[in-house]
Amino acid sequence: MTLLDLYRSRYGQAVRRQGGAWNGPCPLCGGEPGKSDRFMVWPDRRESNGFSRGHMCIEKDIPGVWHCRRCGKSGDTIAYMLECEGMSWREVRHELGLDGPPTARRPRRRPAPVEPVAAQSFQPVSRDLPSGKWQEYAGKLAAEGMAALPEQPQATAWLLRRGLPAAAWTRYGLGWIAEDDPRHAGRFRRRSALGLAPKVVDGREKTTLFIPRGISIPTVDASGHVVAMRIRRPRQDMNGDRRQPKYLALEGGSRAPFLLPSSLSPELAVYFVVEAELDAMLIHHATGGVIGALALRSNRTKPDAAAHAALRRAQRICLALDYDDAGAEALPWWYQTYGDACRRWPVPEGKDPGDAVALGVDIRGWIAAGLPPSVALPESAAVPAAVPADRSPGGVVEVGRGENGENAPLPSPASGDDAPAARSESTVQADTRAAGGTEAGGGGAAPDYAACWAREGGALDQLSAGELALITPALPHYLSPADVPLAVGRAWLLWRELSGLRYVRRCPDEYTRPGWGFPGHVRLPVYAQPLYDELLALYDDSFMLRTWLHDHRAALVTARNLFNLWGDYDD
Numbered sequence: 001m002t003l004l005d006l007y008r009s010r011y012g013q014a015v016r017r018q019g020g021a022w023n024g025p026c027p028l029c030g031g032e033p034g035k036s037d038r039f040m041v042w043p044d045r046r047e048s049n050g051f052s053r054g055h056m057c058i059e060k061d062i063p064g065v066w067h068c069r070r071c072g073k074s075g076d077t078i079a080y081m082l083e084c085e086g087m088s089w090r091e092v093r094h095e096l097g098l099d100g101p102p103t104a105r106r107p108r109r110r111p112a113p114v115e116p117v118a119a120q121s122f123q124p125v126s127r128d129l130p131s132g133k134w135q136e137y138a139g140k141l142a143a144e145g146m147a148a149l150p151e152q153p154q155a156t157a158w159l160l161r162r163g164l165p166a167a168a169w170t171r172y173g174l175g176w177i178a179e180d181d182p183r184h185a186g187r188f189r190r191r192s193a194l195g196l197a198p199k200v201v202d203g204r205e206k207t208t209l210f211i212p213r214g215i216s217i218p219t220v221d222a223s224g225h226v227v228a229m230r231i232r233r234p235r236q237d238m239n240g241d242r243r244q245p246k247y248l249a250l251e252g253g254s255r256a257p258f259l260l261p262s263s264l265s266p267e268l269a270v271y272f273v274v275e276a277e278l279d280a281m282l283i284h285h286a287t288g289g290v291i292g293a294l295a296l297r298s299n300r301t302k303p304d305a306a307a308h309a310a311l312r313r314a315q316r317i318c319l320a321l322d323y324d325d326a327g328a329e330a331l332p333w334w335y336q337t338y339g340d341a342c343r344r345w346p347v348p349e350g351k352d353p354g355d356a357v358a359l360g361v362d363i364r365g366w367i368a369a370g371l372p373p374s375v376a377l378p379e380s381a382a383v384p385a386a387v388p389a390d391r392s393p394g395g396v397v398e399v400g401r402g403e404n405g406e407n408a409p410l411p412s413p414a415s416g417d418d419a420p421a422a423r424s425e426s427t428v429q430a431d432t433r434a435a436g437g438t439e440a441g442g443g444g445a446a447p448d449y450a451a452c453w454a455r456e457g458g459a460l461d462q463l464s465a466g467e468l469a470l471i472t473p474a475l476p477h478y479l480s481p482a483d484v485p486l487a488v489g490r491a492w493l494l495w496r497e498l499s500g501l502r503y504v505r506r507c508p509d510e511y512t513r514p515g516w517g518f519p520g521h522v523r524l525p526v527y528a529q530p531l532y533d534e535l536l537a538l539y540d541d542s543f544m545l546r547t548w549l550h551d552h553r554a555a556l557v558t559a560r561n562l563f564n565l566w567g568d569y570d571d
Contacts, residue, residue: 001095003064003077004043006085010112015041019245027084027112029071035329037300038070046203054078060098122337124308127256129227133195134252138218138226141250145175145216152176155215162278163357168285175216177231185237186212196252212237212248217277219258228253230277230297247276247297256304260284262292266313270375272345272367273334274320275299279353283320286364288378291371296321299330311338318345318370322352345370349505350515360550452543457486467493475563484563487542494535495559498528501535503549503557 004022008015014033015024018040025031026039043064046053053065053076067074075083081092093099129135149155149169155176159169168174180187188208191198199206212233219228229250238244258277262269271292272283280293292314294307299321303311311317317338321330334342347356347366357363368377453459460471460481468481471489475481481489495501503516516536539545549557553567 002043003066003080004041006077006080007039007041007066010085020045025112026068026070026073028073029068030112031070039066039068041066056098060096062096122302122308124303124305126305127254129221129254130252131195133193135225135227137194138229138250138253141177141211142173142175142216142218142226142229145177146170146173147175148178149174149176149215159215159278161358162354163282163363164278164285168281171285172281173218173220173226174281175218177211177213177216179213185233186210191251194250194252209251211250214248217247219254219256219277228256228258232278257297257301257307258295259307259310260289260293261310262314263289264375266310267315268374269310269314270316270318270371271311271314272318272320272370274352275322276352276354279320282353282357282363283367287367290375290377291367302333311341314341315374316370316372317342319343320345320347320353343370355515452547453485456542456544459486460484460489462486463489478566479563485542485544485548487538487545488548488562491535491538491542491545492559492562494531494538495562497531498535498559501532501558505549505552505555505557 004015007022007024007027010027011024011033014036015022016037018037020042022041022043023037024039025033025036029038030036031038041064045065046058046063053062056062057064057076057078062077064077064080065074066076066080073083078092078096081087081095082089087095130138146169150166156166156169159174164174177186179185188210191207191209194209196209199209212231214234214237215232217230217232218226221227230247231250232247233245235246238246258280260280262271264270269292271294272280273294273296274280274283275296275298277295277297280295283291283293292310294303294311296302317334319331319334319342331344347353347361349359349361350356353363353366356366364377371377460468463471463481463486467489471492472481474492475484501516516539539549548565552562552565554561554564
């Protein structure tokens with residue numbers, strides 16, 4: 001029986017995978033099953049983060065180490081059985097087969113402690129700052145990234161689509177970290193350059209660290225020093241593995257939440273709580289700094305001492321955590337800690353504010369609707385409407401799931417003589433208006449549908465005779481092939497092969513979330529993945545398809561009702 005088997009036999013489904021480890025409640029100091037992640041198990045490692053195995057586990061080659069981030073206890077598999085399970089040494093030897101075949105008798109187990117029901121008052125912590133050498137290196141890296149970002153049209157187009165204009169890039173120090181070698185999706189640096197000591201991983205000493213390429217997002221303290229940095233990686237660098245993190249932190253930085261203070265007095269201030277730094281920047285910039293924003297980076301993170309001091313005096317806290325199960329699970333703690341000041345305030349479409357902007361939501365209107373009567377937004381602050389991604393030849397645009405489920409272009413590096421020239425925000429907006437207006441629901445000039453249709457190939461009658469023969473029987477009586485954009489027909493041809501796929505416009509119940517997806521536990525077959533990817537790429541490329549879905553009457557759009565734009569009715 002392995003260390004993970006022992007741990008899972010105690011807590012079952014409460015044990016969850018997190019990267020290369022598993023976590024859940026601590027058998028020694030407690031934790032609520034399904035919500036606690038303080039206890040970490042590395043079942044296959046011989047050594048991890050300094051938690052070494054004992055002599056017996058080394059001699060018998062028994063893998064597995066564990067550590068609790070609350071009580072600080074750690075050890076190997078034998079230590080777990082002795083300390084956490086309460087087994088005797090004889091039972092441990094029999095259970096692991098060290099004295100022959102394992103015993104058939106189930107060994108005794110020490111019951112896990114039960115935490116007191118009474119809620120403890122929240123005691124925030126002050127996060128340590130990184131060393132001066134780390135801050136100096138990170139500051140140079142941030143400055144390099146800021147200079148490089150305007151030369152990356154795909155990255156800037158992605159930021160524009162999420163409501164962050166060029167002024168916001170400068171205001172918050174956003175940048176682009178490029179790779180040193182085309183063979184690697186980033187750069188390797190000596191740990192000593194950042195003031196970091198060598199690190200032992202699986203018994204081997206590592207003196208270098210990897211800095212991925214992507215959009216750099218620095219955290220700057222009150223004195224102007226960079227104290228943390230996360231990098232938003234291009235999707236192509238994740239090798240199609242959705243389990244890989246989209247964001248990677250520069251090792252050694254502070255773990256304090258990302259706080260953008262409100263310009264109002266502390267007693268009148270309003271704060272929006274989100275998960276991603278880019279969403280906090282969007283809200284702060286859209287309101288001219290009047291509304292504060294706190295990015296936790298994870299729904300399980302709690303405010304540090306500085307953020308807690310601001311939140312407990314604020315007159316309102318709008319909880320805009322990601323609209324998913326994990327975000328909902330985090331809400332009770334906020335109500336318990338900050339009381340009536342809290343309001344749950346999810347975005348009307350999408351999963352987070354950046355997602356909502358990409359879907360055409362008026363983000364300032366959403367923010368204003370959540371404010372108390374004593375707070376008004378300045379008229380001068382404005383956020384540009386969502387802008388379709390740059391499609392200039394020469395750049396690599398990778399399409400797929402965006403920040404939290406939307407189909408948005410992700411940043412990709414463009415280099416070489418054939419790379420497109422950097423385009424300013426005003427140029428992108430001008431090109432967008434010329435091509436047919438802003439995204440549906442995003443405001444701006446009225447779309448020129450004729451120009452969009454011509455640019456995207458016309459209507460269904462441009463399809464082949466065979467494709468048209470398949471589509472025509474599916475059209476409602478009030479539409480002819482000349483009435484339907486070509487992109488919608490191509491989407492239907494792909495969609496009909498993806499059984500169960502739906503596009504959620506509005507949430508019909510509390511269990512359904514906006515965006516593309518399959519219901520319940522339906523898994524996408526391997527053979528259908530190329531069709532799915534092609535459909536998502538078509539959605540991202542086609543203004544007419546996005547507009548069609550935006551204007552659709554149904555809350556849930558599938559291949560069966562895609563053409564029923566206005567529903568089923570009789571003339």
